[in-house]
Amino acid sequence: MDDQTRTRDILHNASGRSALEKALPDVVRNADKMGGAIDLPIAALTTLFKVKADVQDELWESLSKVAVPDRVEVEPVTQNPEYEGDDVPLTSASLKSPDSAKVNSPVELVFEGPSHGNPFTDVELHAYFTLDGHEVRVGGFYDGDGRYIIRFLPEKTGTWQFRTRSTARSLDGHNGELDIEASPARGRVKVADSFHFSYENGEVYRPVGTTLYAWTHQTPELQQETLETLTSSPFTKVRMCVFPKAFIFNDNEPDLYPFERNGQGWDTEKFNPAFFQHLENRVQDLGELGIEADIILFHPYDRWGFQDLGKAADERYIRYLVRRLAALPNVWWSLANEYDFVTTKRREDWDRFGRIVVEEDHASHLLSIHNGTRFYDYSANWATHCSLQKVDYYKTAELVQDLRDKWGKPVVMDEIGYEGDLEYEWGSLSPTEVVRRAWETTLRGGYYTHGETYYEDNDQLWWAKGGRLVGHSVDRIAFLDRLSSESPTGRLEPIFSLSPTPISGVKGQYEIHYNGYSQHKFRTIDVPDGCAAEIDVIDTWAMTIETLPEKFHGRQTVQMPARPYMALRMRVVDTAPSKA
Known part of the structure; x- marks a missing residue:
């Protein structure tokens, strides 16, 4: 056992329970009254209950001696080198590609090819795009019904050459050219001047975020209402989950799931293309509104088992998702929401995920991870910026300058608390306090993400499902952003x-x-x-x-x-x- 072990599991182990009684006796005595908190990693509870460092050290030492059965991992599935025999001619799959396209806009190579076996795991496909000696490797993906796609985001004008490589002979060896022309498209967002952001074309970008965790898992009507609300909002970034979310005021079943069913579980070797097509359509809708999609890969609020797919399935999912979305210019990656509440992952897993995203994302989008009670170590070379939640009820924005100094990267306070009226401290801030925190964050050199959690009888809270905004902080946040934009640099620096x-x-x-x-x-x-x-x-x-x-x-x-x-x-x- 370790600091990420679920508290419930520790309590059900005699040795673990004995160790816990010394560090958190109230938790042991009142476990039946703690509700969902008992399913948090023990590290979260030691932080919440402010257990002294020396007591925590003793607890971790004791837990390290408690043996638990090793997890049985499914072996990774490798591509099938004999997927197509020698009788299948090279490059025999049909290819549709444009002769020309625009810089900073997605380009698609679409192949009509084989569909036998399981193309999701049997077939590896990628292309090399070259311009003036510079080469970019771009992974392809299977989109169902014999359709394969390679999506490329060109960031320079000129005549690019491409060639494909694949374990399927019919997809291997295709060659061609793409004339990439100039365009007013701003391109992806990247870090600028150490602590800020700009678009690929150099234009200043200021994150004015909002939280819509599960908006893509709602009815089409509600999704459309959300987009209409965003149209007249000041928001330039949306935090959103890939997987559906099971939490208070958010317990509906979505229409689509990322995998095919396998009895009572999931066949993680077969993706559901319709799910991912829907997700990328919503991301493109945000892009048309000038809004960045901060896409969360994992989260702990899960009754479907998506946070516990196993190492091989996790990696397969990440590679598939990144290959599908990396050519969309308005994408950011967040490895997790509240990573330290995910009991099925450890630090080495998050670092591995970060390396996979970097490997597969040919466009090098922004990448971070978000905390629950303990900040991640953002010195990780894959982390482009800090995505933070408050770790103290009172101190939030006041920490921004210290955190900038600590990590030397942009600080985005993605969860400082939400404007609302719920019984929970995180969802019951007054609008004046939300606006104060937005001002404090911005003037201390950071950026802020809004959220709204006013109770509704139909459980339609903006922070989870979207719909319409009813609070009073949004206009004030827009006012603050206007003042920031009027600076000679378009930014505020402490x-x-x-x-x-x-x-x-x-x-x-x-x-x-x-x-x-x-x-x-x-x-x-x-x-x-x-x-x-x-x-x-x-x-x-x-x-x-x-x-x-x-x-x-x-x-x-x-x-x-x-x-x-x-x-x-x-x-x-x-x-x-x-x-x-």
Whole structure:
């Protein structure tokens, strides 16, 4: 046993229970009253109950001595080298490919080929795309009914050559050219300036996220309503799961599943193409709205067994998913939501998954993993940014600058708590607190993901199923993003100050000073020598901007309304007149 062992399993083992009684006696005594928490990994409970480090160390030592049966893993399935005999001519499968396409937009090579046996596991197909000596390997996938697809996202203009390689003779050896032309398409999002993001074409990208874990598993009508809501929203990123989710207010059965049925379980060697076609259609719908899809590969809220497929099936699923979606420019990858609540995986599994995604994603999309109670070590070379959940009820956004310093990567607070009225602390924040956390996160140099969990009799909560928004934070988040966009760089960067409340922007040019829940009657602000500036008094809740009538020079005291959630903005507008 170890720190990721399910607490229930420890309690059912005499030696494990004895070890647990020393570290968490209340858990042992009240196990029957803990509900779903008893199925969390023991590490989550030691964190939640703030067990001292030395006591935890003793517990891990004791659990390491408790033997458990080794998991029986199914052997990986390898491709069939004799899938097609020598009587099948090379390149005999029909190929449809465009003569030309646009840069930063998906290109498809579509083959009509063999369907006997199990093409999902029997056939390996990939292509090499080359331009000016640069070669890109792109994996293909089986889409059912004898149809094979290779999807490529070209990031440079020019005439690309391609050639295919396959264990199926009819798919092997195809050659061709693609003329990739210029396009206004922005391309994928990548890390920029260490802590920020931009599109492939250099345009600034600011993540303004929202949470829609299971929206693609709802009725077509509800999915359409969600897209209509997103059309008029400020959101530029959606966090969403591949697998369906079983959790409070989210227990419906989806219409589609990723695998074919095998009795009471799943045949993980046979994917359901309709499931993945539906997923990629929804991702493309988001792309048409200018929204990035932050796709979550695994999560712990599962009654179907998808978090416990086994190592071979996990790898097969990841490779298939990434090959299908990697050519879509608006994709991000998240290995897991609350990785440390997934009792079937260990650190070495997540690192292995990260390496598989990097290997299969020819377009090198952004990649991270999201925590429950313990931050992942984002120094992992496959992690492009930090995707975080609060680990303290009170401290959330206030940690952003420390986390930037720790890992040297962009910090995205993907779960700081949701605006709502549920009985759970994570789903009952007031809109004013959500807006405060958004401001604190942004001005400290991070990015923020919204969520909404207002109770509905029909269990239709935005954070899980989508539909419509009923809260009050969204417009204020849009207002904040507008202020960020008006910076000369299109971003806000923290500015050093002795003040405990954040200052951000471009030092000496465009500065926003946020008061948080302090209620100042006046604030002192410094305009750079030789410059003149306009000062705006901003009410972050009322979304008002009062530009003071005069221009300011040097050190100035600015009168403020004595109420919380106010901000000042200093904008240098010209050179100050000479005193001579």
